[in-house]
Amino acid sequence: MSDVISNPILPGFHPDPSIVRVGEDYFLATSTFEWCPGIRLHHSRDLRHWRTLGGIADSPRLLDLTGVPDSGGVWAPDLTYANGRFHLVFSVLDNYAYGYKDCANYLTTAESIDGPWTDPVRLPGRGFDAALYHEDGATWLLNMISGFKGVEIQRLEGDKAVGEPTLLLETSPAGITEGPHLYKVDDWYYLLCAEGGTGFNHGAIVARSRNLLGPYEIDPSGPLITSRDKLDLPLQKAGHGCLVSTPAGEWYLTYLTSRPYTEIEDGLPETARERDATGRCVLGRETAVAAVAWTDGWPRIPGAAPALEVPAPDLPAHPWPEPSARDDFDAPHLDPRWNTLRRHADPSWLSLTAHPSHLRLTGGQSPFGKRTPSLVAQRVTAKHGVFEAGLAFTPDTEQQNAGITAYYNAFNWHYLQVSLEDGESWLSLVTTDRGRRDHTRIAPVGPRLDLRIAFDGPTLRFAYRDNGNWTALEHERDATILSDEHATWVEPGLLHAFGFTGAFVGLWAQDLAAEGGYADFDYASYQTTP
Template identity: 45%
Template structure:
């Protein structure tokens, strides 16, 4: 790779459903955050190659309260645009995602600058998800979203792309609702974005579900309300016919034009672990013998260079629909950012931006940066299975192989109080190295594992409890290499001790459990505290360390 190429993915780790925007020389990508708080990640770049996490705008209860939202519910598919001197952000809060019905509420917030302040939300509708806002040349604004048709029984309840005008003066949708595009035979049509070019309205959609048949489909019309003709090639990008491609599950995209008139498509993708790309012979490591590809990093964001000739549909510059691992960079000055330090220490002003927590808009219920200066204090709340108050602070896994460490100062009162280091995907997919107490009240170290391979998602305890006499802090660590996770620990002044077990990190993935296309986030690693007695007893974390291996 030369300096004139971009290496994919550009946003590694859980960063799906990208919406891209250029404002002058600055580029922004907004991605879904689902049940993680604050909501919506916005990354910034000046060269489309180097990116930094800039802000998360949905940071208060008036904008977002996800208590009770299911795993992979919450914030779906934001759309970021700029018009009339301000930024516009559209998003869904998905309250129910399983079964025949979906409760998907769509909102709009605005801000004078990308870092805010962002407004309280305007409620738009609840007819479906993946909303986007199109600003037409005449100044009118149109909301698009897929519509959920719960009456369909054939498996495809995606009823097409709706379009309705938005009144800025009235702050509401107005006028008739139009179903402008019902998609192709690839089905599951969602993720709409609209562009105006050469006398056409170009409609980009996602199709095929978010598993390994995912795709980006294009259509166009001379009239905003249709009818839309599908691109004869049908899919602009997909890996469904390229099972050996480095990037898989390519779909749900958005297009941006550079200052120099070059076009690029950003899209979600995933990178299955090499050891899970196999086949009927199963996995060589013997941890999990099946032929299911697994992607612990979740759905990431990649970029592809386009050619878009006047009057024609866009095409990938390298030809065909399969996504490329590297693409030519635009003709822009290189603009790298400083690397994030591997070691995180905790200051009283704010939680470091790489970290998030789950669902709740009241972080003071979960943690404090001031009660013990220089430490992150987590208050033990509900169990790891809770959809309400769960004291977990974590960062994304962004590399296939990494090391993570922390140091915990905690005196458990009994076995209902436990805290430690966790590799986390969701309520039924995690590996947890925990300090707790045995029935006699003696401090011990244990492992709780829930690898999502069983229908009842039961917890296993793969080691016998290890005594931790005294009250000194304990260092906790994990080393992940692809599909294998190994925990270790060290007592004060002592060397690291490996626990002697290998856990299946591939289970901490979208595909584990009920298969690809049903889970939408990615692996995290972080710190958590639980107190199922309801007393809220704390645990202090003195630092956190994350580094690629």
């Protein structure tokens, strides 16, 4: 048994963790935003080793992300278990900008974590980050009130609200109070909330009450966890957590955190706001864990700070088989590492059988299209690593492209692509930085080649192999435009886009006229390095 857990436990884009223990099994759900399948699920038996089970919402019946904005879609799932069933509550944001939020909260349930999951039903609520609390056969719905005006609770019978909601907590010291979870320990009710927004001012607080409906008192010692006053730590943005206990009564908090790329050359910024302007988190918001001790009736974390290593629970070690870095597309279904953008994987545009041992992508919309893109991607999980793929593709028109990408959102990506130019297949390197497009032609290529993107901290390097040895491109690109901070697009008084996800590497194909153009990928490999 290992003595420590190394953080983050889920590297790369895995925010808003919600954890539940059922017997000896720990299940953890994370936000997926515009990516399919929705609500990514993870499994552990020792809180140290985790395996990815894939997404719960894996069909249009369970989730429709057509047209959602970048960093819209699925926000802050809440996973609980009661009365012999798993309960999953999640928010879907169709819009969050320009002064309005089009948000709906949904509930789906299943007897087994593997499903089948029931048709989602819409829940009442005027905000996002909804969650459930179960006690003595009753179910209560917690809601963050739109505009961050507090946290309220309301009794549910099925999916119907009973009576009027009760305000549990109006605000918190850092403001922007959200992400509520409720627990009962001994004779106290404990309300855990995120505060301070999801940037470098983020944190989590606890309030308690003897009565379910309050009043609630915030822990006078301060946040349960935060890094806003510890800007030199390697783990930043700590907050939005969820508590869980082991069978032996040990307590842990899973929470989101980030690892900034940008070096601070002139000393530490004095405030979290200044850090927001300098630190770029290409890996997005990740999931970490902290050991919790109970002191004077309050849950506490040493120093209220995130740490790279924390004491492991007294549980037998349970490692999972290490997945291969390489996917040869021999399985009948996509491996859980893969995600698709805004539309679910289905035979209308994706096939693992049309060309055996290949992934065939029928070209979709342009990189700015939000209805039918053809992008299959996986999370970037380390600052250093190499993504490589084999491509067989012959474009028939100038509206057809295919290749590999380092991607954040529609406005920020790098694309090593093959396209038809002057009657020939040309390899090009295309970058879009906040919508500004740079297109560099590299060389004419044949119908089969290998492509490579290497992450070297803040620098991206590219190479290709066309019937011979690898050729390194002299052109380098900035990896940090694939970051939460760079993707967040705010003008004075006007929000265009949030950056809530993280960098991906993937396989991409376009056919803007929808004339049946396709690309075959015979393998893809993503290997991280120290």
